[in-house]
Amino acid sequence: MGFDSEKFILNISEDKKCALCACVLDNPVKTPCDHIFCSGCILPWVVRRGKCPKDCQVLTPHDLDNLLPLRQTILDMVVKCDFVERGCGVTFRLMDLVSHTQDCAFRPVTCENYGCGATLNAGDLVHHEADECMFRPVGICQKGCGQVLLQNNQDNHDCLEALKLHINQQELRIGTLSEDLKRQNFKHEKREKGLLGKVTDLHNDLKNQAMKFENKLSECKQHLTRLSMVGMRLAWEKNVKIKDPYCRCWPQLQTWDIESVDIKVIMLERDKKGSLGFNIMGGFTGMHTILKFLKTML
Ligand SMILES: [Zn+2]
Ligand SMILES: [Zn+2]
Ligand SMILES: [Zn+2]
Ligand SMILES: [Zn+2]
Ligand SMILES: [Zn+2]
Ligand SMILES: [Zn+2]
Structure with a gap:
C-alpha cells in the first residue's frame, strides 16, 4: 500500500502512483512490461498468481526491478503532518515522516493520572497533568488516612471511602502478583524437574562406570x-620368573587365554644366575614368540 496522495502538498502525477493501490508509490518496482507498482502491492500478487495484474504477462518476483531514483524522488517530496487535523501545520520531506510523527507536539496521548484517561496533544500533556487535570494529585490527607488527595475530591474527601478504594486496589495488585508468582513457580518446577532428571542421569552414569x-x-x-600361576609353575620348574609390569590387555580380559591375549611387554628374568631381560612388543606374534621361547625353556 502506497502513500495517500492527499498527504502531499503538490498534485501527484499518475506516473508516481501504483497501478494496483492507486496511491503514491512506496518502494516502486517495474515489471518487464513497463508497469510500476509498490513492491508491497505487486510481490504478494506475483507470488500468488504468477502474472502482471495489468496485461496478464507471466511474471516471477525475480523479474521485478527496483526503481531507486524514482523512490528517492518520492521520498524528497513535501508532505503534511499526519496530525494536520489536530492542528499541526508543519510540512517536511516524506523521508522525515516517521521521525516527525514520533516527535509531533500534536500527536494524541492519554493522561496518566488515575481515573482521567483524557486524550490530548502530546505538547499539552505536562501542563494538563500538573495544572489542569481534575484527577491530578494535590497532596496527602492530613486527617489520618494518609491517602493521596485528588483535585476533584479534595473538598469532599472521605477517609473511609479512600481507604476502601486503596484496599481494593491493593487486593487487585495482590491478585495479579500471586498470579505472576504461580506462573513463576510453575516455570521453576518444570526447570527443577529437568535438573533432577539430569542429576539422576549423571548418578546412573557414575554407577555404571x-x-x-x-x-x-x-x-x-x-x-x-x-x-602368576604360570609364572609360579615356570619358576618352580625352571627357576624362571614371568611378569607383565605394563599390562595393556584389559579389553581382552574377558576372553583371556594364552593364545589371544595382547600382552605388549613381557619381561622374563632368571634368579641367582643374573637377570635375563626380554622385552617383546606387539600382539599375537609376540605371544607366539614367547610361547615358543617358553617351550624351549620347559
Ligand atoms: Zn501500491
Ligand atoms: Zn504488465
Ligand atoms: Zn506534526
Ligand atoms: Zn488528566
Ligand atoms: Zn483522609
Ligand atoms: Zn592384564
Whole structure:
C-alpha cells in the first residue's frame, strides 16, 4: 500500500502512483512490461498468481526491478503532518515522516493520572497533568488516612471511602502478583524437574562406570592370578620368573587365554644366575614368540 496522495502538498502525477493501490508509490518496482507498482502491492500478487495484474504477462518476483531514483524522488517530496487535523501545520520531506510523527507536539496521548484517561496533544500533556487535570494529585490527607488527595475530591474527601478504594486496589495488585508468582513457580518446577532428571542421569552414569571399573578390576585380578600361576609353575620348574609390569590387555580380559591375549611387554628374568631381560612388543606374534621361547625353556 502506497502513500495517500492527499498527504502531499503538490498534485501527484499518475506516473508516481501504483497501478494496483492507486496511491503514491512506496518502494516502486517495474515489471518487464513497463508497469510500476509498490513492491508491497505487486510481490504478494506475483507470488500468488504468477502474472502482471495489468496485461496478464507471466511474471516471477525475480523479474521485478527496483526503481531507486524514482523512490528517492518520492521520498524528497513535501508532505503534511499526519496530525494536520489536530492542528499541526508543519510540512517536511516524506523521508522525515516517521521521525516527525514520533516527535509531533500534536500527536494524541492519554493522561496518566488515575481515573482521567483524557486524550490530548502530546505538547499539552505536562501542563494538563500538573495544572489542569481534575484527577491530578494535590497532596496527602492530613486527617489520618494518609491517602493521596485528588483535585476533584479534595473538598469532599472521605477517609473511609479512600481507604476502601486503596484496599481494593491493593487486593487487585495482590491478585495479579500471586498470579505472576504461580506462573513463576510453575516455570521453576518444570526447570527443577529437568535438573533432577539430569542429576539422576549423571548418578546412573557414575554407577555404571563404577560397575564397569569393578568388573575390569576383578577380571584383571583373575588374569594376574592366572599369569602368576604360570609364572609360579615356570619358576618352580625352571627357576624362571614371568611378569607383565605394563599390562595393556584389559579389553581382552574377558576372553583371556594364552593364545589371544595382547600382552605388549613381557619381561622374563632368571634368579641367582643374573637377570635375563626380554622385552617383546606387539600382539599375537609376540605371544607366539614367547610361547615358543617358553617351550624351549620347559
Ligand atoms: Zn501500491
Ligand atoms: Zn504488465
Ligand atoms: Zn506534526
Ligand atoms: Zn488528566
Ligand atoms: Zn483522609
Ligand atoms: Zn592384564
